[in-house]
Amino acid sequence: MPEGIQLKNISGNNLEQCLKCSICTAYCPVSAVEPAYPGPKHSGPDLERYRLKDNRFFDEALKMCLNCKRCEVACPSGVRIADIIQASRIKYSTHGPILRDRMLANTDFVGTMANRVAPIVNTTLGLKPVKAVLHGVMGIDKHRSFPAYSSQKFETWFKRNAAPKQDGYRKHVSYFHGCYVNYNFPQLGKDLVKIMNAAGYGVHLLEKEKCCGVALIANGLSKQARRQGEVNINSIRKSAEKGRVVLTTSSTCTFTMRDEYAHLLGIKTDDIRESLTLATRFLYRLIERGEIKLAFRKDFRMRAAYHSACHMEKMGWVVYSTELLKMIPGLELVMLDSQCCGIAGTYGFKKENYERSQQIGSGLFTQIKEVNPDCVTTDCETCKWQIEMSTGYEVKNPVSILAEALDVEETIRLNGV
Amino acid sequence: MKYDIIIIGGGLSGLTAGITLAQAGRRVCIVSAGQSSLHFHSGSFDLLGYDVEGKPVTRPLEAIGQLGAEHPYAKIGFERIARLADEAETLLNEAGVKVKGDSKKNHYRFSPLGRRIPAWLTTEGYAVCEEADTLSWKRVEILNVQGFLDFPTEFISAGLKKQGVVCQVKSFTTDELRHARKSPTEMRATNIAKVLADRENLRKVADCINAVSGEADVLLLPAVLGFSDEKSLDELKTMVEKPIAYLPTLPPSVSGVRTAILLKRLFARLGGTLLVGDKANGGVFKDGRLVSVTTDHLPDESLYADQFILASGSFMSHGLESNYQRVFEPVFDLDVDTAGKRAEWTKEDAFDAQPYMEYGVRTDRDFHAIKDGQTVGNLFAVGSVLSGHNPVRLLDGTGVSLLTALQVARTITERR
DSSP states (O other): OOTTHHHHOOOGGGGGGOOOOOGGGGGOHHHHHOTTSOHHHIIIIIHHHHHHHOGGGOOGGGGGOOOOOHHHHHOTTOOOHHHHHHHHHHHHOOOOOOHHHHHHHOHHHHHHHHHHTHHHHHHHHHSHHHHHHIIIIIOBOTTOOOOOOOSSOHHHHIIIIIHHHHTTSSEEEEEEOHHIIIIIOHHHHHHHHHHHHHTTEEEEEOSSOOOOOHHHHHTTOHHHHHHHHHHHHHHHHHHHHTTOEEEESOHHHHHIIIIIIIIIIOOOOTTTGGGEEEHHHHHHHHHHTTSOOOOBOTTOOEEEEEOOOHHHHHHTOHHHHHHHHTTOTTEEEEEOOOOOOSOTTTGGGBTTTHHHHHHHHHHHHHHHHHHOOSEEEOSOHHHHHHHHHHHOOOEEOHHHHHHHHBOHHHHHHHTTO | OEEEEEEEOOSHHHHHHHHHHHHTTOOEEEEEOSOOGGGGOOSEEOSOOBOTTSOBOSOHHHHGGGSOTTSHHHHHOHHHHHHHHHHHHHHHHHHTOOEEEBTTBOEEEEOTTSOEEEESEEETTBOEESSSSOOSOSEEEEEEETTOOSSOHHHHHHHHHHTTOEEEEEEEOOHHHHHTTSSGGGOOHHHHHHHTTSHHHHHHHHHHHHHHOOSOSEEEEESOOOSSSSHHHHHHHHHSSSOEEEEOOSSSOHHHHHHHHHHHHHHHHTTOEEEETOOEEEEEEETTEEEEEEESSSTTOOEEEEEEEEOOOSTTTTSSEEOSSOEEOTTTOOOEEOOSSGGGSOOSSTTSOOGGGGOEEOBOTTOEEEETTEEEEEEEEOGGGBSSOOHHHHOOHHHHHHHHHHHHHHHHHHHO
C-alpha cells in the first residue's frame, strides 16, 4: 500500500469521514418538525455523492436548512455537514431570492433608511393593516414584530459622544458593531464602550464596516455577501496591522466572518482570524492573564438563564461568556438545555417558516418559563427577538449584564486608568 | 482556564466520572468532540454477558473472577465490583435513567432482531425475561409504526414462533405519523419520538393500538418514545388497555439519546462545564505529569487541571485511530496495547474474536495512562479507550465504562 495515501485522502468538508451513523439526524431542529426536509445526513454527505455526479440531484428542499450547525456539533467524525448543504445551495440552486428575501437580507440598506424615520417606521410596522400587507404581499409573517429601529445610529452616537476621548487610552481595540447595534440597539455598543474604557482600552470603529452578510448568504445572495465580506476583512486587516484586535458583540456576525467567509465564500481570512473575536472572549482572556481586573457592584442581584446560541455552540465559545458571567458575585446563572430557538436570522420572519420556527423553539420556551429567571442571556441578537417575542422574558447580551453589574469607578482605579 | 479535573470525552464514562466528581464538590470540565456511542444503546447496561468461552453468564459477579489479570475489572479488584455496580445503578436513577436489574444475576433483554441477550440493568418498561429460553407469554402481538424500517418485525416474530409463542405482526399509523413519513429516509426512531412527545399525538397512537390489538398477553412495540425524558413511555402504558413492552430498535437509539441528555443535565445542574463539539488535540507534559491540554476551538487557550481523565472511547469515537502502520491514541500519543503487524489486527472470519477489539490505552493497576513507557501520575484512562477487554465478545462495554469511571473518580477524591 503506498505510504501516506490515507493522509492524501482529504475530501471537501470531510465528506468521506461520514460513517452514516445518523447521530446528526437526532439533533436537527428542522427534521424534528418538518418531515419534508430530508435531514442533515441525507441532505449533506449522502446526496453530495450524487450531486458530484449530476447536479440534477440538487433538491430545493435544502433551503429549509437553518444552517444552525447543530449537526456538525453532534458529529463524532468532524464532517462539516451544514457546510456541505450550504455550499451546494450556493452552487446548484436556480431559485433567485424574491423581493422580500432581498429586503430581509439587506439589513444595512433597510436599516439606514429606517433610522431616518424611526418613529414612523416603528409605529407603521406595528400596525395591523401594515402587518397584513407584509404578510399577504411580501410573505413576512404577521406574528413577527420587527425589532424597533433606533432614532440615532450607534455610529452617530459614538462619533458625537465617545470618539474624541478614545485616543487618550493607552491600549486600543476596534469594534465591529454589526447592524443590530447600529440600527436597532445602540445600547449594547454603549455598554461595551463603558466596560472597555473602564478597563483602560480605547474603542475605535473600523475604517469601513458592512453587514457581515449572514442574511445574504442565507437568502441566496452570496455574490453580494462576498463583496461585503471583502470590505470587512480589509478593514479588519488594517486594524490588526495597527495592533488593534477587532471585538464583536454578536456571535453570528463573528462566526460568519471567521468561518463562513472562508468555507462558503472563498474569502481568505486565516491571517486575521485571531484578530477578530467576541468581546466576552477577549475580556475573559485578559482577566485570566491578569492584564485587567473588573470590579462589580456589591448591590447587584440577578438570576439569569443562559441560552447557548447555535453559532456560539459551533464556535465552542459558550464557555467564555458563561465563565465571565460567573465572575459577577451577585449573579446566579442557570444553564438552559442547548437547543435552537428556531429563528435562525431571517428564516423565522418568512411566513412559510413561521410555524416551523415556533415549533422548533417550543422546548426552549417551555424551559425558560419553568426556570422563571429575572432575564435570559445570550450572545445572539436574533435569538433575543425570538425569545422575547415567544416568552415575554427580557433577553440581555452578557456584555450588557457585565456593564450593568460593573463598578465603574473601582474598575478604573484597579486598572490604573 | 483552570479546573480541578478535566475529562476528555462526554460519553457514558466521561459523564459518569464528571457527575461523581462534581458531586464531590470538584470543578470539572468535560471536552466532548461530537456525540457518543450511547446513540447505539440497546436500552440495557451489561456487566458481563458472556464468559471467555462465549457462554452466557448467569451470575456476573462470580464469573468476573475468571477474567484475565489485564481486564479492567481485575484492575479495579473483583471484590469492589459489586459495590461500584450499586453506585452506578444509583447514579443512573438519580439522573432520571430508570433501570432495573441485579448485578448478582443477569436477566435477558431483546436485541433489535429479537435475540435474547444477557443484561445487568434494563430501562423500565422494556421487554425482558428471566431466562434465555423461557418466555412468560403464550400469545403476543408485535405492533409497528407504518413505514418505520428500523424495527425488523419478521425477524422478531420468527424468533418468538420458534419458541412456540403465537405471534402476530400488525402495524398502525396516525395522521401525525403519516406526516412524519414525508421523507422516508427520516422515519427514524428519534424523529418519531419527537412527534410522540406531544401528549395529544400519543393519545391518538394509544387509540389506534387499542383499536387494532387483538387477544394477546403482551403488545410488543418499538422503543420510539421518550426523547429527553421517560414520561411518554409510562403515559402510553396507562393509555393502552393491554400490557405493553418495548423492544429496542436499530440506531439512532432513543434510550441512548435520552441517557446522554439526562446525564448531561445532571452534570450541568451540579455546575459542571461541558465544551461540546470541541476536540482535545494535545497536551503539555512535565516531570511525568500532564500540565494542560489544548482544543481545536480554543487554539491559544490552555486548559489546566490537577487531574485529567481520558474517556475518549474506542475506534468509532476516535479515541483510538489506526493507519496502515499502527494503532494509536490521537490526543497524547499514549502507549497502546496492540499487535505490531497489521495482518494480526483482524481475524478473517467476522464472527471470531477480533484482536483489535481488545486494543486500547495501556495503564497501570490504578488506570494511570502510560506514555513512552512512563506512568503519567495525573492522567487516567477510563471506559472503552482502555485495553484488555472485548465488549462485543464479553458484553462488558457499558459495565467497564461505568465502573472504571467510578473507580477513577474515587481514586481522585481520596487522593486529596
